[in-house]
Amino acid sequence: MKLRLNQVSQSFNHQEILHQISFSTSDIQGLGIIGPSGGGKSTLLRILAGLDIQNLNTKMNQAPGEIFFDEKKLNFDGKSLHLHRTKMGVVFQSFNLFPHLSAWDNLMLPLIQVHHWELSKAKLRLDALLKRFQLSMHVHKFPSQLSGGQKQRMAIIRAISHHPEILFLDEPTSALDPEMASEVLHMILDLKKEGTKIVLVTHQMDFVKRVADEIAFLSQGKLVEFAKTSLLFSSSSQVEVVQFFQKILL
Amino acid sequence: MKLMEKKILSYLLVLSLFFLFLFWSFHQLNYQWNWSAVYEYRSKFISGWLTTVAMSLASLILSSMIGLCGSLFLLSRSEILKATARVYIETIRGTPFLVQLLIIFYVVANALGIENRYFVGIVCMSLFSGAYMAEIIRGAVNSIEKGQLDSARAIGLTSIQTYRLVIFPQAMRLILPSMAGQFVSLIKDSSLLSVLAISEFTLNVQEVNSFTYSTMESYLPLALGYLLLTMPLSLFIQIWEKRWRYEA
Numbered sequence: 001m002k003l004r005l006n007q008v009s010q011s012f013n014h015q016e017i018l019h020q021i022s023f024s025t026s027d028i029q030g031l032g033i034i035g036p037s038g039g040g041k042s043t044l045l046r047i048l049a050g051l052d053i054q055n056l057n058t059k060m061n062q063a064p065g066e067i068f069f070d071e072k073k074l075n076f077d078g079k080s081l082h083l084h085r086t087k088m089g090v091v092f093q094s095f096n097l098f099p100h101l102s103a104w105d106n107l108m109l110p111l112i113q114v115h116h117w118e119l120s121k122a123k124l125r126l127d128a129l130l131k132r133f134q135l136s137m138h139v140h141k142f143p144s145q146l147s148g149g150q151k152q153r154m155a156i157i158r159a160i161s162h163h164p165e166i167l168f169l170d171e172p173t174s175a176l177d178p179e180m181a182s183e184v185l186h187m188i189l190d191l192k193k194e195g196t197k198i199v200l201v202t203h204q205m206d207f208v209k210r211v212a213d214e215i216a217f218l219s220q221g222k223l224v225e226f227a228k229t230s231l232l233f234s235s236s237s238q239v240e241v242v243q244f245f246q247k248i249l250l
Numbered sequence: 251m252k253l254m255e256k257k258i259l260s261y262l263l264v265l266s267l268f269f270l271f272l273f274w275s276f277h278q279l280n281y282q283w284n285w286s287a288v289y290e291y292r293s294k295f296i297s298g299w300l301t302t303v304a305m306s307l308a309s310l311i312l313s314s315m316i317g318l319c320g321s322l323f324l325l326s327r328s329e330i331l332k333a334t335a336r337v338y339i340e341t342i343r344g345t346p347f348l349v350q351l352l353i354i355f356y357v358v359a360n361a362l363g364i365e366n367r368y369f370v371g372i373v374c375m376s377l378f379s380g381a382y383m384a385e386i387i388r389g390a391v392n393s394i395e396k397g398q399l400d401s402a403r404a405i406g407l408t409s410i411q412t413y414r415l416v417i418f419p420q421a422m423r424l425i426l427p428s429m430a431g432q433f434v435s436l437i438k439d440s441s442l443l444s445v446l447a448i449s450e451f452t453l454n455v456q457e458v459n460s461f462t463y464s465t466m467e468s469y470l471p472l473a474l475g476y477l478l479l480t481m482p483l484s485l486f487i488q489i490w491e492k493r494w495r496y497e498a
């Protein structure tokens with residue numbers, strides 16, 4: 001995938017949360033978004049996934065920033081955004097699965113209601129995914145009966161079952177204890193190996209190193225650095241980035 | 251099974267004490283019971299009771315629809331719809347039902363030239379109950395975590411699908427018991443319709459009383475008639491709430 005952002009901004013209550021973010025990736029498989037808490041990572045991911053539109057800061061009289069996926073411009077009208085969302089997959093930190101539906105019904109819901117797959121095709125696809133990630137025996141449980149790790153892995157299955165162009169992950173493991181986090185991590189690494197394209201927000205540096213080919217570092221709503229993963233970690237020229245790594249690794 | 255037996259025994263004990271006390275109170279009255287006079291008018295009891303049931307049921311249906319619309323107005327983004335719903339709800343909830351009945355019947359219905367008092371009665375009850383239903387539904391919808399709405403959008407559901415497949419099925423679980431409770435009040439409040447000279451249960455019983463001068467023999471069956479309607483509803487609420495308790 002190739003992603004190009006041109007002056008993407010976001011404001012809430014006339015306060016600027018994202019300030020004219022611009023970068024363009026090479027043709028990569030994984031993009032990481034990292035940086036200190038409150039820096040605007042989730043805000044940016046939500047715009048890229050088509051969940052939020054950019055609220056224009058009227059005082060500054062700016063036009064909405066542009067986003068291109070493989071040089072195709074994303075339009076921000078309701079219809080285009082809905083279409084965009086059906087072509088993407090998203091997994092949040094929590095509240096992914098609907099509590100009133102069994103895991104199986106959660107997985108079936110988008111395939112049947114959104115993508116209008118035949119029942120048999122949907123079953124075949126889900127059975128294969130469940131088997132592969134060793135979740136078949138849990139599929140008739142309700143979310144409240146699943147462990148945190150199982151819930152997240154089910155959510156990932158739901159997000160990839162329709163073969164999305166990109167899988168967006170916003171701290172998919174940070175609500176989990178380490179053991180469960182690692183089962184989710186392995187699943188994501190498996191998907192990456194298989195060719196799934198991923199945009200990942202995370203605080204785990206070892207994780208982002210393995211998933212992302214290029215990384216955007218956001219702090220206080222600004223893009224501090226955009227670079228290849230290996231370069232960012234080995235030889236960043238930005239003081240803020242270096243300090244951030246030092247704080248995290250200590 | 252042990253627990254069940256204990257429960258039944260407790261109920262039997264409490265009920266028998268209660269009836270003993272009632273019986274004793276009546277005994278102190280030295281009242282001359284005369285059931286035969288009242289029995290003559292049994293058809294009035296039955297027709298009144300049926301009228302109450304029919305009008306309450308009609309109001310339940312109409313008020314659910316009003317409540318649904320009201321809650322959608324409250325949840326909408328339009329300020330004018332929100333204001334409309336707020337004014338309606340606060341007016342209804344802030345004034346006595348009796349006053350609403352009199353104003354709607356003698357002023358509004360009169361101005362609109364509507365004469366059927368049964369129809370007006372049903373509309374009054376529905377407007378009254380609908381205001382509470384709107385708040386019940388809004389509360390239930392709002393109690394669903396915002397994260398679920400994000401999830402619904404993220405998997406590509408439209409907003410109508412989100413309401414239909416995600417919000418309402420979950421809200422229903424919270425709404426149903428409150429709605430049944432609301433229905434219980436509705437049935438009891440319907441006795442106020444007697445002021446509009448609607449031949450429902452209470453009015454009919456009042457008439458029987460004035461014909462026979464057998465006050466107790468008229469009003470005891472009245473109480474029983476209402477209990478007959480409200481008890482199953484209360485029971486339903488309890489069973490329902492137990493059934494969904496597994497939810498985390």
Ligand SMILES: Nc1ncnc2c1ncn2[C@@H]1O[C@H](COP(=O)(O)OP(=O)(O)OP(=O)(O)O)[C@@H](O)[C@H]1O
Pocket residue numbers: 012013017036037038039040041042043044
């Ligand atoms: N809907 C909103 N309304 C108002 N302010 C918001 C909203 N969403 C986010 N913000 C603010 O925007 C800033 C950036 O939030 P964001 O969630 O994007 O940060 P983040 O980088 O994802 O942080 P974290 O690592 O803690 O998840 C925060 O100061 C947050 O309070």
Ligand SMILES: [Mg+2]
Pocket residue numbers: 041042043170
């Ligand atoms: Mg975040």
